[in-house]
Amino acid sequence: MSAETVPGKDSATAEALDGPLLEAHGIEKAYPRGMWPLRHRVQVLRGADLTLTPGEVVGLVGENGSGKSTLMKILVGALAADAGTVAYAGRLGYCPQEPVVYERLTCDDHFELFGRAYAMTDEAARHSRSALYAALGFERYATTRADQLSGGTLSKLNLALALLADPEVLLLDEPYAGFDFDTYLRFWDLVAQRRTAGRSVLIISHFVTDEHRFDRILQLRDGGTVPK
Ligand SMILES: Nc1ncnc2c1ncn2[C@@H]1O[C@H](COP(=O)(O)OP(=O)(O)OP(=O)(O)O)[C@@H](O)[C@H]1O
Ligand SMILES: [Mg+2]
Secondary structure: OEEEEOOOOOOHHHHHOOOOOEEEEEEEEEEEEOOOOOOEEEEEEEEEEEEEOOOOEEEEEOOOOOOHHHHHHHHHOOOOOOEEEEEEOOOEEEEOOOOOOOOOOEHHHHHHHHHHHOOOOHHHHHHHHHHHHHHHOOHHHOOOEHHHOOHHHHHHHHHHHHHOOOOOEEEEEOOOOOOOHHHHHHHHHHHHHHHHOOOEEEEEOOOOOOHHHOOEEEEEEOOEEEEO
């Protein structure tokens, strides 16, 4: 069990976390904006709550700038909240909205690097890598440098790195934005496999055209999450 406590709240929820794989309570976040003397803080999250239980696929929607990526960055620990608690069990896999890759490294290099970071055995990393190349159809780019990949292939690498260690909790920020339709369908196959295996998946999406693919959809509105 891992727990992160952010200022202003206690960590009681972390110990109380039994069923859910991830639980966030009362998340608040403001960003500074403007130059002095007009400098002020813009409140983006005002006590957002979110719970993910094993085997559920949850959608997170909301208009541009509503704070979806901010919330996900806080869940994954990439950004500090001003208040609230985040607790989770197992490992987190994160697919950021903007791919974070090393320009000079190939796809294979990335898998090797992330496999080590996740403390996977070489065999497990190779096995998972092959399955992901096949599932998303980008094996032919295995030895291509990241700065020479097309936008869609870069998105595949970004997603595959989040899936590599088969984490208990998957946090995906608009993962299929650059995918062609065939890849989009393959993406949902991968998600279905994870759901069957009892993983929790949170997917930020703009246009939820396939609502039936989600178990629940949450909307971020006025800094809080409400069922859609
Ligand atoms: N590093 C930052 N510094 C200042 N303001 C920020 C920063 N990051 C985000 N914001 C602001 O916080 C608000 C929420 O941004 P966020 O990226 O979380 O929205 P989003 O819901 O993911 O939007 P989109 O649908 O466009 O991806 C926006 O008004 C944005 O301008
Ligand atoms: Mg975003």
